[in-house]
Amino acid sequence: MKKTAIVLMGICLVFLAAGCGTTKNADLEKQALLHNWILVTKDGKDQMGCNVKKPLNITFSDKGVNGYSGCNNFFGPFKTTKKHHIKLGPLASTMMACVGEDCGKIEVGFIRNLDLVNKYKITADHLYLYQDTQLLLTFRK
DSSP states (O other): OHHHHHHHHHHHHHHHHHHHHHHHHHHHHHHHHOSEEEEBOTTSOBOBOSSSOSBOEEEEETTEEEEEOSSSEEEEOEEEETTTEEEEOOOEEOOOOOOSHHHHHHHHHHHHHHHHOOEEEEETTEEEEEETTEEEEEEEO
């Protein structure tokens, strides 16, 4: 009986230690996100907004996510889980008038892609946001 109790305690400690390591890794992964990231185009240039000439961006912080989507500012919560899974939103935004057809397309496309994101990857100074295996958005620090 005593040996069985010792074996069970040992097994519980192994699972507890494994769980702590997973939490620590998830915390480290989340910390790597906590920066301001600038959206880049396929040719590596900063994607600029329309009404205000500044790059589209996203900033992750302990308080949530926010950024500039080309005409408006957006904000909301985010949650990371194991193996680089992420959920953004629900996202809200300011309601500025966007001048020009291209401006609306840029902003709507950007926000739509953020809504689809469910995975991320960070390498060097770049953040890649995916829907499953499809790359949706690329950012630089």
